[in-house]
Structure formats: structure tokens, C-alpha cells
Amino acid sequence: MSDRRIGVYICHCGGNISDYVDVERVREAVQNEPGVVVARTAMFTCSDATQQEIVQDIKERNLDGLVVASCSPKLHLFTFRNAARRAGLNPYQYTQVNIREQCSWTHTDDRDGATEKAIRLIRAGIARTILTEPLEPIIIDTVPKVLVAGGGIAGLRAAIGMADIGISVFLIEKSPAVGGWIGRLEKMYPHGRNGRQLIDKLVDEVKKRENITLFTNAELVEKSGNIGDFNVKIRVSGQGDKKDDITANVGSIIIATGFDSYQPGAGEYGYGIDGVITLPEFKELLDSSDGIPARNGKAIKDVVYIYCVGSRQQPDRENPNLYCSRYCCNAAVHASLLLAEKNPKSHQYHLFRDVRTYGRYELLYSQSREAGSTYLRFGEDDPPAVERCSGGKIKVTVKDLLTFGEEVEIKADIVVLVTGMVPRKNGELVDVLKLPVGRDRFFNEIHPKLRPVETVVDGVFICGACQGPKNSAESVASALAAVTQSASILKKGYVELDPLMASVNPQLCDWCDECVKVCPYSAIEKGEEQGKEVARINKTGCKGCGGCVPVCPREAIDLKGYTDAQIKSMIDGFLKETF
Amino acid sequence: MLVNPDFVDEVKRSEEFNASACMNCGVCTAVCPMGIELLPRKLFRYVLLGIKDRVLENVETIYSCLLCRMCEANCPAKVRIAENVRTLRYYINKKVFKL
Numbered sequence: 001m002s003d004r005r006i007g008v009y010i011c012h013c014g015g016n017i018s019d020y021v022d023v024e025r026v027r028e029a030v031q032n033e034p035g036v037v038v039a040r041t042a043m044f045t046c047s048d049a050t051q052q053e054i055v056q057d058i059k060e061r062n063l064d065g066l067v068v069a070s071c072s073p074k075l076h077l078f079t080f081r082n083a084a085r086r087a088g089l090n091p092y093q094y095t096q097v098n099i100r101e102q103c104s105w106t107h108t109d110d111r112d113g114a115t116e117k118a119i120r121l122i123r124a125g126i127a128r129t130i131l132t133e134p135l136e137p138i139i140i141d142t143v144p145k146v147l148v149a150g151g152g153i154a155g156l157r158a159a160i161g162m163a164d165i166g167i168s169v170f171l172i173e174k175s176p177a178v179g180g181w182i183g184r185l186e187k188m189y190p191h192g193r194n195g196r197q198l199i200d201k202l203v204d205e206v207k208k209r210e211n212i213t214l215f216t217n218a219e220l221v222e223k224s225g226n227i228g229d230f231n232v233k234i235r236v237s238g239q240g241d242k243k244d245d246i247t248a249n250v251g252s253i254i255i256a257t258g259f260d261s262y263q264p265g266a267g268e269y270g271y272g273i274d275g276v277i278t279l280p281e282f283k284e285l286l287d288s289s290d291g292i293p294a295r296n297g298k299a300i301k302d303v304v305y306i307y308c309v310g311s312r313q314q315p316d317r318e319n320p321n322l323y324c325s326r327y328c329c330n331a332a333v334h335a336s337l338l339l340a341e342k343n344p345k346s347h348q349y350h351l352f353r354d355v356r357t358y359g360r361y362e363l364l365y366s367q368s369r370e371a372g373s374t375y376l377r378f379g380e381d382d383p384p385a386v387e388r389c390s391g392g393k394i395k396v397t398v399k400d401l402l403t404f405g406e407e408v409e410i411k412a413d414i415v416v417l418v419t420g421m422v423p424r425k426n427g428e429l430v431d432v433l434k435l436p437v438g439r440d441r442f443f444n445e446i447h448p449k450l451r452p453v454e455t456v457v458d459g460v461f462i463c464g465a466c467q468g469p470k471n472s473a474e475s476v477a478s479a480l481a482a483v484t485q486s487a488s489i490l491k492k493g494y495v496e497l498d499p500l501m502a503s504v505n506p507q508l509c510d511w512c513d514e515c516v517k518v519c520p521y522s523a524i525e526k527g528e529e530q531g532k533e534v535a536r537i538n539k540t541g542c543k544g545c546g547g548c549v550p551v552c553p554r555e556a557i558d559l560k561g562y563t564d565a566q567i568k569s570m571i572d573g574f575l576k577e578t579f
Numbered sequence: 580m581l582v583n584p585d586f587v588d589e590v591k592r593s594e595e596f597n598a599s600a601c602m603n604c605g606v607c608t609a610v611c612p613m614g615i616e617l618l619p620r621k622l623f624r625y626v627l628l629g630i631k632d633r634v635l636e637n638v639e640t641i642y643s644c645l646l647c648r649m650c651e652a653n654c655p656a657k658v659r660i661a662e663n664v665r666t667l668r669y670y671i672n673k674k675v676f677k678l
Contacts, residue, residue, distance in 0.1 A: 302584050347584040347629070369599040372587075374627050402603050403624050410582040 002035035002130050007063045008122065009054060011045035011070035013100055020104040022115040026069070029119045035130045037061055045070050051083045058087035065089075065129040069097040069122045090134035092499065092561060097125035120574045127573035131566045137496035138539050142228035143251040144168065144490050149220055149429070152180025153472050154464030154479040155256035156202040161483035162254075163209040167490050170248050171206070172218040172234055178203060180258055181280075182472050186287035189334035190361060195472075215246070220253075223432050224522065226540040227252070227459030228495040252459045252486040255433070255443065256479060257426055259465035262310025262321070262419040269306050269417050270386025275394050278309075278419045279328060283335055292343045295414055296392070301345060304396045304412040305332050306384055307352040311420035314380065323440050325420025326469040330361040332418040333368045340371040348373040349410050351384050351398050376400040376408065386415055421469040433460055442468045453482040459495075461486055500561035501542040502549065508556035509534040515548035515557060524548060586629040589670065596666040598623035600656040607650035607660060618644055619660045626667065638671055 010027050012018035023041045031039035038057055042050040045068055057063060066089060068080050073096040081091035099118040107114035144167050148159045151173030159171040171178075178199070182188070185195030206212050215236050222233035230253060234246045261280050264271040271278075275295060277285070285293055292299045307329065313320035329352070336348045350373055357365040369375070376398055378384055384398035393411040400408045423441040430437060435455055438444045443462045446454045453461045463482040464475040489495055506529035515535055516524045521543055527536030535557070546559045558564060590596050598619075607619050617640045625633040634641075644664050651660040672678040 345588075347587075349582070349628075366600070372599070374599075376628070400628075403628060403630070404621065406580055408580055408582055408628065408630070410584075 004035035004065050004130050005037045005061065005063050006035045006065035006067060006126060006129055007054065007057050007061070008033075008036055008039040008067045008126065009045050009050070009069070010039070010041045010099075010118075010122070011068065012041065012043045013070060013104075014044055017070070017100050017104040017118075020108050020111055020114045021099060021118045022111065025115055026099075026118050026122065030122050030126065033123060033126050035065065036126060037063065046076050046079055051079070054080075054083050055087040058084065058089050063087075063089060064093060065132060066094040067097060067122065067125045067129050068094070069099045069118065069125065071100040072098050072102075092135035093129065093132040095125045095129045095132070097121050120576070123576055124570040124573035127569040128562075128566045131563065131569055132561070135499040135560060138499055138501075140226065140228045140495050140497060140540055142490050142493055142495055143230075143249050144493075145170065145248070145250040146252050146254060146486055146490065147172065147220070147230070147232055147234075147248065147250045148254045148256060150174075150180070150256035150258055150464070150466070151178030151214070151216070152256060152258045152464065152475075153182040153199065153202070154258070154475040155180075155254070156199070156206060157476045158254050158256055158463060158479040158483050159212050159214075160202065160205050160209065161480055162486065163212045165483070165487045165491065167211070167251075167487065169209075169212045170232075170234070170250065171212055171214045172220060173214070173216045174219055174257075176216055178206075178214070178216065181261075185283065187334075187338060188472065189330050189364060198472075220429060220432055221245070223253070224541075226497070228489060229540060230459065251490045252461065253433070254479075254482045254486055255429070255435070255460065255462045255466055256464040256475075256482075257424055257429065257466040259421040259469070260424045262325075262422050264309055264417055264419065269309060269384070270388075270394065270415060271417060273386065273388050273394060273415075275392075275413065276386060276415045276417065278417050279332055279335065280419070282414070282416045283331070286335060286338050286342065289342065293339060298392070298413065299343060300339070300413050301343065301347060302393075302410070302412045303336070303339065303346060303348045303414055303416060304384075304394075304410055305336065305348070305350045305352075305416045305418055306386075306396075307332065307350065307355075307418045309417040309419045310422065312353065312380070321420065321422065321440065323469065324356060326356070327471040328418045328420050329356045330364060330471065332416065333357055333361075333364045333373075335416070336368050336373050337364065337371055340368070340373070346372070349396075349412070350375045351378055351396070352376070353378065353380055375402070377402050421465055424466065433457060435460065435462075440468070442466065453478055453485055459489065497540070498544065500559070501539065501544040502537050502546070502557050502559055504535045504537060505556045505558070506530070506532065506534045508554045509552075510554060511535060512553060514551045514553065518547045518551050520545065520547060580630050580633065583629040583631045586631040586634075587627060589674075590626055590667065595659075596626065596663050598627060598658050598660075598663055601627075601658050602656055604655060606653050606655060610649050610653050612647060612649060613643060613645060615640060615643060619650060619658075619664060622667070623658070623660075623663065634667070635671075635675065638675060641667055641671065 027039050084094045085091045103118050146162045148155050148171045159169045162169045182195040183199040188195050217237040219235050221235045225231045228251050230250050236244045266272045270276045311325040378398050382399050387395050389395040396410045436444045443466050445452050461482040463478040511533040521541050523538040523541030549557050646661045648661050
């Protein structure tokens with residue numbers, strides 16, 4: 001028997017659990033487990049009322065352990081840890097048992113089986129809780145400095161934002177000059193602002209701030225340490241093969257490495273034929289023409305745009321880009337307005353799949369139609385054909401769904417492929433930071449709605465188009481979001497880390513270094529204890545993955561919160577009444 | 580069908596022709612008391628795209644419109660349909676019938 005006093009709460013989740021698990025039967029089965037002094041069910045355990053009841057039980061019945069059987073700990077681990085804390089119970093003496101995602105939702109065809117499984121899962125949770133001990137979070141002082149990687153509009157704006165909060169900034173840019181894509185643009189939608197001037201203004205602001213250090217031709221090549229206290233190595237390329245490594249100590253890292261423009265393959269919508277160009281190439285042509293834009297000395301009059309090139313690709317392709325690149329409809333429509341302005345005699349034909357000039361950019365679409373652009377819609381399985389034809393013209397044939405499916409031929413001076421955004425190739429950075437990328441190969445945030453700039457690597461933030469297609473306004477908005485999140489750690493001055501990490505028993509350890517080899521975070525080093533060489537865990541480096549525990553030949557390493565004894569007792573809990 | 584980029588300019592030049600707001604919804608065709616399927620949705624599309632042949636093939640239809648403005652009153656994009664039909668007739672009078 002146990003002298004622990006544990007409270008167990010089993011959640012209906014409004015039917016999500018109780019439709020498939022007999023919650024009352026589960027309660028009866030676990031209420032007499034050793035250590036359990038109270039077992040209740042609740043419609044929604046996460047509701048304020050039930051949390052209040054839990055807090056009251058902990059106080060009145062003097063509970064020293066808490067088990068909630070509900071959803072995934074991803075959802076409510078912190079909810080109930082905080083409830084425990086409010087009641088004066090150490091939050092690490094709480095165990096969440098997942099009987100929704102891992103039980104009721106997966107066994108909707110087997111009510112008895114699901115109920116039986118829930119009982120066993122909870123028994124294991126109780127067994128773990130019996131062996132919990134109070135733990136305190138590890139407090140790390142944060143370094144009031146930040147590294148911003150990428151000197152495009154997002155990176156520059158983030159650097160200025162951090163500097164203004166009073167945090168020193170190392171801003172690194174891979175290429176010889178900052179400015180990125182925006183720095184190469186003249187008029188931009190929707191207000192006609194000049195991209196180059198916007199960047200010049202930002203660069204002026206950067207220069208005014210003494211606490212920003214800018215490195216160009218620079219790359220991040222090494223990163224160690226943890227949130228609040230990273231050590232980074234920046235490699236700066238000089239003249240010839242000369243390379244200098246600079247090390248810096250920073251509290252957080254903001255990644256703003258941007259995107260690449262989709263490069264069409266040879267022959268894709270006629271790419272390779274003289275006069276078939278991408279949208280960035282067309283924009284450059286427009287920006288560089290003072291009068292009527294011309295190609296090969298001939299004024300550009302008849303233009304065909306083909307939309308969604310490199311975006312929304314068919315799933316049966318190899319590595320398809322399934323996403324919409326979001327900026328290109330607006331950018332192409334805007335480019336057509338620029339041409340209409342420069343050459344009012346032009347005729348422009350937009351071959352689209354869907355026009356996504358969302359929000360206020362819809363006005364651009366109306367303007368372009370008034371300015372004489374005609375829109376033709378093609379089906380995704382019936383793309384337009386582009387061929388060379390006589391007189392330097394390019395013939396585009398398309399079945400236009402808006403002209404009742406009739407086949408239409410247009411002879412154009414140029415064909416603009418409205419190319420989308422693709423993730424920038426920066427495999428080394430991914431390796432250095434161990435940042436996860438999505439199926440679309442852009443960097444992944446933790447939560448697309450609620451934690452849009454944080455990554456699974458604590459203290460590393462992402463913003464701008466490295467995260468997915470964004471226009472410049474959206475990139476800057478996310479850059480400032482990254483500034484806020486970054487500053488919220490650095491201005492507090494410290495971060496709290498979970499104490500669920502490995503610990504070494506120096507009496508048993510005889511420094512064979514087996515654990516060092518398996519640690520993926522390089523968080524184990526040689527230490528000394530009473531004149532004896534032993535393994536020492538670096539508390540800021542250890543993530544509590546447990547990889548070192550089973551390889552130790554002396555069983556000298558234990559994972560706090562998940563000790564060998566706890567795991568064994570959980571297995572016994574699972575198997576009770578089976579053997 | 581070959582697009583003739585200059586056709587729309589010819590039509591526009593003769594007088595005010597403006598159907599660029601048309602989004603092809605087809606309300607005009609649905610409410611037409613003459614039940615003319617071509618007018619005005621398809622017709623305007625041909626004009627805007629510059630498919631001259633299709634317009635000239637349908638001269639009879641263009642003249643059978645009553646100009647009752649039922650379509651115009653119901654057009655969600657506020658296209659001045661009757662005005663556009665008149666403009667087209669003006670163009671055809673000049674170019675086809677040489678009036």
C-alpha cells in the first residue's frame with residue numbers, strides 16, 4: 001500500500017470520451033487503487049468550475065498527487081499543472097493520462113475495450129504519481145542580445161524593433177548587401193511605394209542605432225546552448241578565400257531568411273522561348289523602362305499572363321508545391337496596372353485558375369479590368385499551351401471557361417509566367433538550428449494561429465517568407481511578432497526550464513562515456529565528484545529525451561519525472577490483473 | 580478562335596463601350612424577355628476578348644434586342660448593358676452596313 005494521497009479526475013470531454021468509454025465504470029475501477037483518496041468524474045475537467053473543485057480537494061483533503069485522465073498533455077498539461085500550483089501542490093506531482101486521442105477516439109468501435117484500456121492507462125498514471133517528488137524549474141539568466149539572420153525587409157525591421165527595446169542585435173546577411181527582394185523593386189502594391197526607398201530608409205534606421213552590428217557575407221555556422229543563453233558562430237567571408245569566424249553570446253535567435261522565386265523548368269509553359277519570362281523578370285523590365293516598355297527594340301503591347309506557375313501544382317507531380325503562393329495574383333495584377341500606365345495602348349490577357357486578390361487588394365483587380373485587362377479562366381487539368389509563332393510573336397492557346405469553354409488563341413509580344421514562392425535552399429542553416437520544416441519545406445511554427453512565430457527549438461523564432469509565402473506587409477507584421485516574443489523572454493531577464501532532465505548518480509558512475517556518444521544535444525561532459533571522474537549533465541543543454549538512460553551499463557542515470565522505478569511501476573499498473 | 584487585340588479598341592473608339600465590370604454571372608441572360616441566349620453576357624465577352632468573327636456572325640441577334648433594360652436593372656456589376664448594345668450597333672452600322 002501507499003501512504004500517498006492522490007486525487008483522480010476522469011473527464012467526459014462532453015462525450016468525446018464518454019461516448020466510447022464508460023467513465024463511471026472507470027472511476028469505480030480505479031477509486032480503490034493504492035494511494036487514491038478521491039476519484040471523481042466531470043463533464044469538462046478543464047472548465048473553471050471543475051478546476052476549482054480540484055483546487056478545493058487538494059487543499060481540503062491535503063492531496064500530494066494529482067491525476068487527470070482527459071485529453072493529450074499537449075492541450076492541457078499546463079492547465080492542470082497550474083491548477084496544482086494554485087492549490088499549493090508541486091506541479092510536477094501531477095500526471096496527465098490521455099484517454100481521448102489515445103483511447104476513446106481510436107477505439108470508437110469497441111466500447112468495452114476502450115473502457116478497459118482507459119482503466120489501465122489511469123492505473124499506470126497513478127503508479128507514476130505515487131513515485132513523484134516535488135521538482136523546481138531550473139532558472140536560467142537570459143543574455144540581452146539577439147541574433148537576426150537575414151537582412152531582407154523582415155530581418156531589418158526585426159533588428160530595429162529589438163534594438164529599440166534596448167536589446168543588442170547581431171544582424172547577419174548571407175549576400176554582400178542587405179535589402180533582399182524588396183530592395184530590388186520600384187513601385188509596389190497597393191500604395192505604389194518604392195521598395196528600394198523603403199529599404200534605404202530601414203538601412204538608415206539601422207545605421208542610427210549603435211546597438212545593431214551588421215555583418216554581410218555572413219552565415220550562421222554553429223549554435224550551442226539553450227534558450228536565453230546561446231553561443232553562436234558567425235562565418236564572415238572576406239576577399240578571396242579569407243574567412244573570419246566570430247563568436248557571440250545571444251539570448252534568442254530570429255530567423256528571417258526569406259524565399260526564392262520559383263524557377264520554371266525548361267519548356268514549362270514555353271519557358272525558354274524568347275519572350276516567355278517570369279514575373280520578377282517582367283517587374284524588373286517594367287521598373288527599368290522610363291517610357292514604353294520594349295523587348296528587342298519593339299514596344300510591348302500584347303501581354304499574356306499565366307497564373308499559378310509553380311504554385312498549386314498537381315499532387316501527382318514529383319515534390320509538388322501544393323500551396324498557393326498568396327502574393328502573386330496581387331503582384332501580377334499590379335504589374336498589369338503599371339504596364340497600362342506606361343503603355344495605355346497595351347492589351348493584357350490574364351490566364352488564371354482562380355484570382356485570389358484577397359482583402360483590399362480586390363480593388364487592384366477591379367482597377368486592372370477597368371484599365372483594359374481581360375481575364376480568362378483555365379481548368380487545372382487543361383493548361384494553356386505556349387508556342388513560338390511567326391513575326392516574333394508567341395502564340396498562347398487556352399480553353400477559356402469564361403468564354404463558355406471555347407478555345408481561344410492569343411498572339412502575344414511577351415508571356416509572363418506568374419511564378420510563386422519556394423523555400424530558400426538553406427540546408428546548412430536547418431542543420432545548425434535543427435529547425436523542423438513542413439512538407440512544403442518552409443520552416444514550421446509551433447501553432448499556426450496561437451504561436452505563429454515560435455518554433456519547437458525554444459528561443460528560436462521565425463518570421464517573414466521563410467515560414468511560407470507572405471507579401472512584404474505580412475512579413476513585417478510577423479517580424480514584429482517575433483520581436484515581441486523574443487523580447488518577452490529577454491526583457492524578463494530569466495527563463496524557467498522544465499526540470500524533467502537526466503541526473504547522474506556519482507556513486508555508480510565510473511565515466512565510461514557511453515552516454516556522451518548518444519546524447520543528441522551534446523549536453524553531457526566529464527565532471528569530477530570527490531576526486532572521481534563522472535558524467536555531468538549540462539542543465540541548460542539537456543532536453544530530457546532519456547536517450548542516455550538505457551545505454552548506461554551501471555544504471556547510474558535516471559530521468560527526473562520518469563525514473564526507472566516510475567516506468568517499471570507504470571508497466572505493473574498497465575498489466576495488473578493480467579498475470 | 581483568334582483574338583484580335585485591336586477589335587475592342589475599334590468598338591470603344593466609336594463611342595462609350597464599357598463592359599469590363601462584367602463577371603459572367605448570367606443574370607442578364609436569365610431575365611431576357613426575348614430569351615436571347617447570346618445577349619449580353621456572351622456578346623460582351625466576345626467583344627472584350629476581341630473575337631471579332633463571333634460578333635459579326637451574330638449581327639441579327641444584336642438587332643433583335645429590345646433595349647428594355649431588364650438586364651441592366653438586374654445587373655449586379657452595374658454594367659450599362661443597353662448603352663453597350665447601342666454602341667455595338669453603331670459600330671456595325673458603320674463597319675458592316677456602311678451607313
